[in-house]
Structures are given as C-alpha cells and as structure tokens.
Amino acid sequence: MSARSNALPPVVDRATWEKDLAALRVREKAATRELDAIAAQRRRLPMVEMPDYVLEGEDGPVRLVDIFGDHPQLIVYSHMWQEDAEWQCPGCTGFTSQFTRLAGLEKFDARFVIVTQGPIDEALAYQRKVGNTMTWYSTSDSTFGSDIGAPPNGGFAVNVFLRDSNGTVYRTWHTSGRGTEQLSYLFGLVDLLPYGRQEEWQDSPEGWPQSPTYSRWATPQEIAAAYGDSDR
Template sequence: QLIVYNHMWFEDAEWQCSGCTGFTTQFTRLMGVEKFDARFVIVTQGPIDEALAYKRKVGNAMTWYSTANSSFGSDVGAPPNAGFAVNVFLRDGDKVYRTWHTDGRGVEQLSHLFGLADLLPYGRQEEWQDSPEGWPQQPTGSRWAQSKEIAAAYGENS
C-alpha cells in the first residue's frame, strides 16, 4: 500500500509551492502509517538531485522520488507546473491499482492545519469563505506559511 503526494515543481525556482511545502511538513512521524503496512512518500517532477536538495532545505522528513521526464504526474492528476494530488496505490503481485485520488480542496482535508483553522470562529479568513460582512478575509493562501519561512523553522540551516 502506498500513499503518494504529488508535490508541485517549478523548474529553476528557488522556492517550490508553499502550499505543497507546508502540507508535507505536517507529516514528520509516519510510524503510524507504517503499522498499517503502508508508506507515505512524495513524488515530484523535478530532477531528483534538486528535489532532494529542496527536501533538506525545508526540513522535510518524508521519502522523495522524482518522475522527471515521465508522464506519471499527468497520468495521476498532477501535471507539470500545475498540479498537486494525493493518490493511493495497492500492489497485488505484478498488478498495481490506484485505489484513491484527490486534489485541490480534497487534499486540504488530510491536513491537520486546515482542520484546526476551520474550527476557529473566523475560520481561514479566506475570500472564498461565506463570512458575515466585516469579518476578516484575505486572498486564498495569503496566511499560509511560505516555503522560505518553513525552511527557516525546520530546514537544514535552521
């Protein structure tokens, strides 16, 4: 059993997607998943040497793989330079089945950060929320920790 997070990757970017970086840094202790005979990994379309350097830079603990120069990202709903997703696979002998997929707001439901923020009276304070007039609202993602902040807090030079 394999849970794959497809992390967005932008060629030649110093900082990769803050949403993806923030999401994946929430998963630092994966022993619980392993007890279910499963693994949780990150797949990106960036070159593996750059991906591993970025992993260290932001202090990510998960195993990273690269699918550079392959159609894997597009095949599973996370096209180059545009997509992120969570996919779950089951291998049965020589056959591999994709048993679950989500992207966009569906991925957010797997995050403890958004679950906690959604409990707050003002919620995430994002424009898409149906909030009473006068309540704080800002552009979606503007309150999220940026990749550079995550690196400062958790990365190899923190």
C-alpha cells in the same frame, strides 16, 4: 482587518450557548456519518492496473512496486515543481511540512511518500532546505507523474495504490484541489476557530477579519527558516 480586531461573537448565557452548540452538533454528527459513508464507498471502488514504472530515489532507480516497502498500500503526494525555481509551490511545501511522524501508517500497512517532476538531486536539495521529513522520489524520467494527474509544470495530486501478492500495482483513488484538505490537520484546527481561515471566500459574519485567499499561508521561506537545514 486582523484577528486582533474588535469583531466578536454575541455574548449569551450558558443555556443559550449550549442550545446553539447542540443544534450545531446535529449537523456535525451528520457530516461525520456522511464521511463514513463516503469512506465506505471509497473502499468499494474498482481499481486500474499500473505499468511497471521506474522512478528515481535517493539511492538511484527504484521500481514503483518497491516503493511500497513491506506494505501493500501506498499514498503518493505529487508535489508541484517549477523548473529553475528557487522556491517551489508554497501550498505543496506547507502541506507536506505537516507530516513529520508517519510511522503510525505502518500499523495500517501503508506508506506515504512524495513524488515530484523535479530531478532527484534538486528535489532532495529542496527537501533539505525546507526541512521536509518525508521520503521523496522523482518522476522526471518517467511518465508516472503525468499518468496520475501531475504532469510537468502541472498541478498537485494525491493518489492511492494497492499492491497484490503477485507484485502487481493498482491505482485505487485520486484527488486534487480542495480534495486534499481532508489530509491536512492545519485546516482542521483552523476551521474550529471563531475567525476560521479568514479568507475572503468564506461565509463569515459581517465585520469578521478576512484577507485574500492564501495570504495567511506560510511561505516556503518561512517554512525553511522554521524547519530547514541550518547548513544550507
């Protein structure tokens, strides 16, 4: 069933609508306060010291400590990579395509980059093909990816690192799976819609449009057609 079906929420008068919205707002505000409390706990997490890894960037080998640039904080998205695949993970490709203007992070003393297990020349070619604007690095000749939860032919991950004044790098936070959703503006917008994500696992009213999980996600080919290098 498509979103253009006849499934509709009940129609009520304005007073009833405002009453129900106010009841929902109580839960929304409670969730906001809980997210604030979670962030406060995250800021109090201990951290673990990292070795002096060397990755590959567009201009050659680069130490992990130097990927921070002028900033003490670094977010790393580990992009899934399948050897010899023409199109890489659609979830990773779609997720990272959302981040096109990251200069605002500099105001908060941080960078956000992609690290993948693919060889750097192949990774950069894929970056151009799908029009990704983030900075990419390769860990194909390093254990860095495996050590942060993203081994070869493995899953994706988000990790956060802190560099101290002596140049020592520490790992402060990690997540994977649906833990990455908090970074996606797409799902935040979609979850506001009456029909939501329209995926079968979601709790929706009877008759609401629903389809298999992932089936509405943009494919790498669609992302490449929309944003990719026209000269590819």
